Amino acid sequence: IKRCTGPCVGLINERDYQHDIDMSVSLLTGKNQGVISQLVDEMNNAAETLDYEKAAKVRDQIATLKRVTEKQYVSGRKGNTDVIASYLSGGQACVQVFLIRNGINLGGKAFYPKVPENVTSSEVLYAFVTQFYVHNEVPEEILTSEPLPEKSLIEEALSKRASVPVTIKHRTRGERTRWLEMAEENARMSLETRLSSRSGIAQRLDALRRLLEKEEIPERLECFDISHTMGEATVASCVVFNLEGPAKQEYRRYNIEGLTKGDDYAAMQQALERRYLRQLKESAPLPDIIFIDGGKGQLNVAQRVIDDLQIGAVELVGVAKGPERKAGEELIIFDRGKKEMRLQTDSEALHLIQQIRDEAHRFAITGHRARRAKARNQSPLEQIPGVGAKRRQKLLTHFGGFQQIEKAGREELATVPGISKQLAATIYDELHRLKN
Template structure:
């Protein structure tokens, strides 16, 4: 049991509402909790029988920190933020750092555009969503193109057209860039698009039907046929996407548990439309019950997302009324969490529950297969135990240009992307992969020695025996012992399945069968490192090739750069100017003019 003195501890804890944090001897947060009375809540850990999980936790607690809040609702909000920030071992932790995509309408433009959008929603225009995935946004945009030909091109493309693009030819755009539609007619298409995205499709159908009748009466049969096709397409979409009897926003949340794992599935219903679902696997102790899991999940999930007015769940979360109050305070409207629903809603809830169970079983199956491959790798490399953390390095460049090294991490559950890192290699000879690897390893393992990351059990290097020897020297210099080092060398024909594994200290390579589970795992890790490295290299190379020479000169900001380019008609004219001509530009001193001139005339400058 903990060595804390309960009496001394409780004397310094107030009875006000707030958040408490249980810390271990190293200051790491083990658990974050909220309380209506901090003193009473913390005292419960010392005055009543604890379950097994709580006993294990309290055996490690060395101190308790508290933060007082004004209300219990504020404490709930602070608790969710602290859990997401510190990811305590004994809390329900949701790994959901990715922002959700939206459909963006530039309503402030004379001819608004529709676009995929992800990020802050503070700019002008309208945002529809969130959608559970990028594919859901793109599918909706494609459907809208078939219904209402509102442009989806970039503004720079739109402003510089002299003839319509292919989208006009295939009837996916009305050609506003070249004046084939006036602003009033285009505004009607935009208005229909907005109504569709707001869930008012029935209203759109009625308006289109009325317009079709008027076109038929005026003998404009081609126009009437176009409107008829739009109505039929819209009705088919309604049959597939709309939830019967729903017209507002709601989320359907289902929980499945088993095998020591937890799965939460969320159906997104926006403006009566089913936008799809997303599955989460929050980290939580295996004995966490469904109500506690759902309470922790909802508090964190809606910390940075729009909150619908209604949430339908498979079970009632702990302290439902308090959670409703906190979410309502955050959303600025009333939020209700319901569990007893009927008719269509009950069918959707059952569907969500079934999908959550399927996702959980799939995850358990994939985890079992991954553990089987880890065990096969342990046997192939004759390791004492199953590796819990594997790191793999790779180097990517084009003819030695803009070299980037990557490090990917796999833990006991698979890829651990929070541990991935890229290293921009500087100061080494062009194409010297040994020196590039030396620099990347030095930077990575210096941070590991400083405690920023844990040491890996297994280190994979994309290379053969010589590369392994060079890496071993780096590890010895850094005092990073105890790491099993393996080089993954391509076979004679450089085909997958013919790789040779060079285990440091062995004189001959280990050759595994092409269908070996261990080989499949090594190939997966090596390919992931290669993908991560080459993506970083292409980004760096692309940025360098599109960067202006002026951007590399200190003292030249956007305004001065624009002034120079406007005065000389572009980079070509500026490159032919003399120092005196450049110095005549407002804001350019003689010294800065000389630097600009030298930048264009040193060897290799273009």
């Protein structure tokens, strides 16, 4: 998106990159006015040297920064304050943290710690605060929505860690009261949204249980999809859903290799074998249900893999597109000869199946596009066995470009230092094979 200065590829020198880092640190620590002053100086210097393009660019940066700081401004006070509020509901907890640095609200984050039954908000905050500042910056002031047990001991420990006096308050006035009220409201809204989402997932999982006539709600679902363009850069995806919805940290992609181009059945087989051989080897959790984006052929391939690996407790479900490939017209195909069916468009079970199928499709196609783009940007020389980066550079230096290498004969290629006659023959044969 043309916003990176490209330090890893040498598009910016070390001095300018360090300048960018220093400016970023200043912004993140609330020193916005200092950054604006520096940018104003840069703009004036550029204008004086008649570099009007740079001056206009810096001017736009200043305007953008001023708009951002106007929204962030909350207080004229100096110093650092963390505002921490908790909210409990439905056996779940949310802790909202806001970071105030030199009167600037740098934003916040919601955390969802696991809590035991009958826990109080004060106990949640106490456990959170004692753990949060093990790995995070300790401010001079911490505001909490509830009084903390053993507050004096926590203050003493945090003061020692920060090397400055740290105070914890829950009784506030004026703007600090508004900060706490805002944090409490955010914690409440965040948890209600999360509970609503979890409730929706639970309802859909129960609808799926009834559809499959299971006694218990399935706790782990996995779905596979294959993506390629005319058989090129084939990628298989595996996405995982659990009782809380998508478990994105467990998603996996598989680059499919060594198969006939466009053979989706073989690609599905390879992906399933690689996935579950490893799961069995590592004693990792297996799914209750495996969804396959495809029809009977794909499902039969999956059934053979599952049978060969002897993990028959897993149920297989195929999701075939309708005649016009419209959402809601999917044909649901079951393993072991169960009758296939089309579900009502308002079916919660169908909505869950569509969600996991769509996520598998999205994850597969983004992986395929990335792999295809990488292949298109790759030199044909990189695909030839025995031609590494150094030999590739020697060839390009010797001949002056790829087109000249392509025109060279075997004997000419062999004159390049480090290129044997045998390797020269391989290079010649591979380049002409790729060309044809």
